[in-house]
Amino acid sequence: MKYNSIEEEEEDNRFAIIYSQEKGDLRIYLPDGDLYKGKRDPVPVGGFIWNYTGLPYSTNKDDSIPTIEIGNKIGRDVLELKKEELKKLGYRGVERLLLVTRRPHNIPLSVQREGIGISGKDFIADRLKAPILNGAREEENFKKYLESNKILQPLDLGYKKAKIVFVFPERYGIGTFDDLKENLDKFTKRNGGKLRIASEFDELPYYALEKFGISRKFVYLEKTPGKTEPYAILQEVDGFCDIVETGSSIINAVDENGKRLIRAIYPPVMISTPRLLVNKETYSIFKEFCDELIERLTEGTKKVKREYPIYWEDRVDPRIFETDKIQNEKNRNRTFAHL
CATH class of the missing domain: 3.40.190.10 (Periplasmic binding protein-like II)
Structure with missing residues (x-):
């Protein structure tokens, strides 16, 4: 054993x-x-x-x-x-x-x-x-x-309830697993044939990617015991797979101009x-x-x-899956609604 x-x-x-x-x-x-x-x-x-x-x-x-x-x-x-x-x-x-x-x-x-x-x-x-x-x-x-x-x-x-999600830098424009598959060769060509993913998990990222059509032979898993966001932001990996309870760390990861740096791709792979x-x-x-x-x-x-029923509700902010453009449009619509 x-x-x-x-x-x-x-x-x-x-x-x-x-x-x-x-x-x-x-x-x-x-x-x-x-x-x-x-x-x-x-x-x-x-x-x-x-x-x-x-x-x-x-x-x-x-x-x-x-x-x-x-x-x-x-x-x-x-x-x-x-x-x-x-x-x-x-x-x-x-x-x-x-x-x-x-x-x-x-x-x-x-x-x-x-x-x-x-x-x-x-x-x-x-x-x-x-x-x-x-x-x-x-x-x-x-x-x-x-x-x-x-x-x-x-x-x-x-x-x-916590969601297990894959997160990539906003600049990649990857919002779904189909997007990831379509752009897989761009990652593998520059990384020795591998998509580099940071995670504290051992097997879950492999199974999740395989479910969406990406074989583990194209994936390199970087084990990270602590926070995973910096690995993607600093381009040490291509993306990461992590547990999200509220999504605040993803939404609040912005540059000096307030632009989002990372975004989760849809759908989440597990609700835990x-x-x-x-x-x-x-x-x-x-x-x-x-x-x-x-x-x-x-x-x-x-x-x-x-x-305390609120603790059995989904508390993950759906904005983790949205681009800056979508969020800006929503904010603008809310502003116009008050005029």
Whole structure:
């Protein structure tokens, strides 16, 4: 089984000596990203939803998710809860529970080995190499693909929809994937036969481009752990594939004259939301616990959504797909409308 890092493999090997599913020990992998806890938002919906489980958020100390004084802290990112503590919280069938904080893009592979976790659809698809993108039918195929990889997806938490988009410099005039295909030879001729794309993803950009008729053999992927916009603006790559929550960084990337520097091409290749993942074997061993957790998260999601529905809406500004010309015409029309 593939590990995300040497450190993670060492951690798992160390835990395997002490903890195992066969002994009644269960792991829940919780993402440390702000998207899931909602730390950057006025309303931390991710934290509010998790509160309905009654469980601590690992060793979390954020104000958005109250720290529950229970359990035994193991290292920096692991909290152990024992059988009697879990009974007090209304959970049964588990001897020991390990709440492990982990980077969201590492969680899918962890759950593929064992346990429960929360991660975004984009990271799940990328790390498990799922060649499935948008649409209702694709969503069903996505769940089937996960099951073929030993994972169940019992719940789509649905909040903070993010779009996965490809973005290119405005000067290229590329607004659709058809435009990109038509101009592909211009990029490949000057780049040693490759379209250069920056992204934090490993596989998702390849699958997305292949869906729109561009073979991966014509693509060079530049892995970027941080912000990707500067790579395209500074012409270190031709474009980038990134997660967009609001689109403000794309819209606000302008030159000294206020002209847009970059634009997303239409359509987005994926709409991503946080998903609850459960390893199939884990579910069969800890069915009672898993069902209780799923029920609480489902109820929590419904209640938080009723109170804060805006966080389940599409918050990506559609102007990320528009040219300067279209935006200027819209602004002019709005001005004339007030005359």
